[in-house]
Amino acid sequence: MKAAxxxxxxxxxxxxxxAPVARAELETLLEEYAATLAEVxxxxxxxxxxxxxxxxxxxAWPFTTPDLLRRTVEIIGRELGSGSPGVxxxxxxxxxxxxxxxxxxxxxxxxxxxxxxxxRAVLAARRCTEDALRASDARFHAVFTQAGVGIAxxxxxxxxxxxxxxxxxxxGCSLPExxxxxxxxxxxxxxxxxxxxxxxxxxxxxxxxxxxxxxLVRADGEVLWAQLSGTLVREDDGAASFGVAMAEDVxxxxxxxxxxxxxxxYDPLTQLPNRVLFLERLTRxxxxxxxxxxxxxxxxxxxxxxxxxxxxxxxxxxxVAVAQRLADCAQGGSRLAARxxxxxxxxxxxxxxxxxEAIAVANAVLQALAEPVHIAGHELxxxxxxxxxxxxxxxxxxxxxxxxADITLYWAxxxxxxxxxxxxxxxxxxxxxxxxxxATMPGALQRDEFFLDYQPIVRLTDAAAVGAExxxxxxxxxxxRLGPDRFIGLAEETGLIVPLGQWILRQACWQxxxxxxxxxxxxxxxxxxxxxGVVDVVAAILDETGLAASRLQLELTESxxxxxxxxxxxxxxxxxxxxxxxxxxxxxxGYSNLAYLRRLPVxxxxxxxxxxxxxxxxxxxxxxxxxxxxxxxxxxxxxxxVTAESVETQTQAARLRAIGCDSAQGYLYARPGPPQVxxxxxxxxxxxxxx
Numbered sequence: 054m055k056a057a058x059x060x061x062x063x064x065x066x067x068x069x070x071x072a073p074v075a076r077a078e079l080e081t082l083l084e085e086y087a088a089t090l091a092e093v094x095x096x097x098x099x100x101x102x103x104x105x106x107x108x109x110x111x112x113a114w115p116f117t118t119p120d121l122l123r124r125t126v127e128i129i130g131r132e133l134g135s136g137s138p139g140v141x142x143x144x145x146x147x148x149x150x151x152x153x154x155x156x157x158x159x160x161x162x163x164x165x166x167x168x169x170x171x172x173r174a175v176l177a178a179r180r181c182t183e184d185a186l187r188a189s190d191a192r193f194h195a196v197f198t199q200a201g202v203g204i205a206x207x208x209x210x211x212x213x214x215x216x217x218x219x220x221x222x223x224x225g226c227s228l229p230e231x232x233x234x235x236x237x238x239x240x241x242x243x244x245x246x247x248x249x250x251x252x253x254x255x256x257x258x259x260x261x262x263x264x265x266x267x268x269l270v271r272a273d274g275e276v277l278w279a280q281l282s283g284t285l286v287r288e289d290d291g292a293a294s295f296g297v298a299m300a301e302d303v304x305x306x307x308x309x310x311x312x313x314x315x316x317x318x319y320d321p322l323t324q325l326p327n328r329v330l331f332l333e334r335l336t337r338x339x340x341x342x343x344x345x346x347x348x349x350x351x352x353x354x355x356x357x358x359x360x361x362x363x364x365x366x367x368x369x370x371x372x373v374a375v376a377q378r379l380a381d382c383a384q385g386g387s388r389l390a391a392r393x394x395x396x397x398x399x400x401x402x403x404x405x406x407x408x409x410e411a412i413a414v415a416n417a418v419l420q421a422l423a424e425p426v427h428i429a430g431h432e433l434x435x436x437x438x439x440x441x442x443x444x445x446x447x448x449x450x451x452x453x454x455x456x457x458a459d460i461t462l463y464w465a466x467x468x469x470x471x472x473x474x475x476x477x478x479x480x481x482x483x484x485x486x487x488x489x490x491x492a493t494m495p496g497a498l499q500r501d502e503f504f505l506d507y508q509p510i511v512r513l514t515d516a517a518a519v520g521a522e523x524x525x526x527x528x529x530x531x532x533x534r535l536g537p538d539r540f541i542g543l544a545e546e547t548g549l550i551v552p553l554g555q556w557i558l559r560q561a562c563w564q565x566x567x568x569x570x571x572x573x574x575x576x577x578x579x580x581x582x583x584x585x586g587v588v589d590v591v592a593a594i595l596d597e598t599g600l601a602a603s604r605l606q607l608e609l610t611e612s613x614x615x616x617x618x619x620x621x622x623x624x625x626x627x628x629x630x631x632x633x634x635x636x637x638x639x640x641x642x643g644y645s646n647l648a649y650l651r652r653l654p655v656x657x658x659x660x661x662x663x664x665x666x667x668x669x670x671x672x673x674x675x676x677x678x679x680x681x682x683x684x685x686x687x688x689x690x691x692x693x694x695v696t697a698e699s700v701e702t703q704t705q706a707a708r709l710r711a712i713g714c715d716s717a718q719g720y721l722y723a724r725p726g727p728p729q730v731x732x733x734x735x736x737x738x739x740x741x742x743x744x
Contacts, residue, residue: 058132059084065124101151108155146317203300226272241268278307320392323376331391335451347405347443349415350458353396354436354470370428378421411443415473436471491543506725509734510718513710518734520572523561524725550578562598571735574606579613588627602632629654658688662699668708682712
């Protein structure tokens with residue numbers, strides 16, 4: 054890549070007619086410079102000094118045409134920028150700017166040396182004899198007229214007395230048009246006062262020289278940027294004699310720097326301020342005099358589908374249209390719309406009056422985006438999810454604001470998209486606590502902080518305990534005893550459910566071997582069912598603990614069982630082939646495909662406790678009773694046994710027994726507890742009357 058870049062660069066040098074060495078030597082030299090620039094792009098920490106040094110070395114060879122600098126910067130952006138995947142465009146722009154700056158600095162130093170030589174010639178001429186003075190005048194005249202830098206000799210009033218060819222060409226005028234005019238008349242009106250002040254200080258003898266970059270105006274009205282410098286020439290006695298003003302046309306460099314600055318701070322597609330400029334503005338607000346600040350952080354819903362289905366060119370045009378609507382919503386000096394990257398945008402509200410104002414901006418954005426966008430024959434409707442944050446500047450930092458906005462955007466997406474969500478500190482605190490809990494779960498498993506409780510499963514015909522369900526608990530060192538509702542969902546989200554589930558299964562199987570009879574029922578999460586090694590794990594644990602497969606029952610939720618794909622279905626059949634019982638937990642609460650149920654290797658249905666409320670009294674809810682009757686009938690038709698959950702009263706047990714339900718579990722018989730409770734119940738019948 055460096056060699057190819059060097060060849061392209063060398064061709065650019067050759068085309069400008071500014072190659073002082075042979076082509077092969079030139080390519081070797083430029084390849085070395087290319088390697089330096091590539092190393093700068095990937096430096097950590099990022100430092101552009103070496104790029105500036107490369108710019109200075111170009112002048113030293115010398116490669117000093119303005120066209121060469123322009124082409125060099127373009128080649129860097131095109132070749133090194135696109136050829137360095139993963140390198141931010143901000144770095145490429147910074148390297149371009151540093152190289153241009155180093156180039157300009159070295160060129161100014163060379164110009165300064167030339168200026169000093171001219172001044173030395175002037176002073177030497179004044180001190181020599183008349184003959185030497187005439188010779189010196191001739192040399193000065195040659196340097197004056199042939200110099201590439203514009204030069205003007207001015208009297209102590211600042212009036213132009215002489216001007217060289219370079220200056221006249223730069224200004225597009227003749228000597229009579231310049232001679233006799235104040236030098237400041239050549240300066241742009243907006244810069245004239247400052248140049249006049251500096252020139253007056255110079256001509257009054259303090260100081261002896263100045264240098265500044267300001268605008269000049271050509272005879273045709275065109276504005277150019279020039280590096281201006283002035284020097285005061287003194288007589289032998291030290292009295293001021295006249296001034297020499299010099300001007301170097303730096304318009305190309307100034308325009309290049311302006312373009313690079315714009316590229317670094319504005320999004321090239323939408324022309325909105327980019328992340329860099331937005332964060333600079335936000336930082337300035339947080340460290341300035343503003344009292345409150347509001348953010349509306351938005352992400353387009355379904356943009357990826359549009360991009361992938363219609364093409365990136367349509368997606369880009371959609372982003373441009375969205376950006377224009379956001380800019381309209383952010384009109385006013387106290388608001389700023391910016392593109393953060395991809396399909397993410399932000400509207401910043403400085404000195405926000407209240408949360409209501411930030412919400413009003415969010416509603417305005419949603420309303421603006423509701424209008425269809427017509428692109429290339431497509432009518433596109435796009436919505437956005439918006440995170441709204443508004444708070445006192447004194448109570449926050451830019452990083453905290455962005456974190457809160459990002460979190461709130463996530464809430465808006467989770468709540469259905471096409472809407473805004475406002476930051477809630479209490480909700481965030483709960484989420485942080487939840488995530489903290491998730492982060493400590495792997496260590497908790499290693500530290501044996503989890504344990505199992507067991508709830509007996511009772512046969513309804515004679516109230517005999519026939520088994521027990523294993524229920525995992527977490528004894529947290531800070532929060533104490535935690536039920537599965539606090540951490541099972543987190544385990545499924547993080548993937549820890551697989552190792553945790555294996556631990557539960559092993560502990561439950563080992564415990565079941567300590568009982569004189571009965572089975573143990575263990576919950577199996579959907580992610581475990583989809584784990585390709587689950588069958589081997591179950592078989593290995595049964596072999597390891599010595600528990601008969603018929604004494605193990607695995608419970609799946611109705612949604613997990615009914616939503617099983619072909620691979621998961623094969624897994625369930627393989628588990629059943631081991632001799633393990635399969636049960637569907639909380640049956641009746643979801644949508645059950647009865648035809649699909651017949652294909653599942655299921656042995657038992659566990660009726661959800663939600664249906665038990667209607668069975669609490671003889672005159673309870675007839676709908677619940679009819680549902681339970683139908684579920685029991687359905688299960689028996691399919692050859693399945695039925696267990697009712699959450700049975701708490703004798704009336705419930707009697708009514709379940711009357712409709713033929715096989716077994717039950719609930720507080721009527723025992724709360725979940727240590728394995729000793731199950732051991733005792735398995736050894737004797739319940740002392741409960743069977744009616």
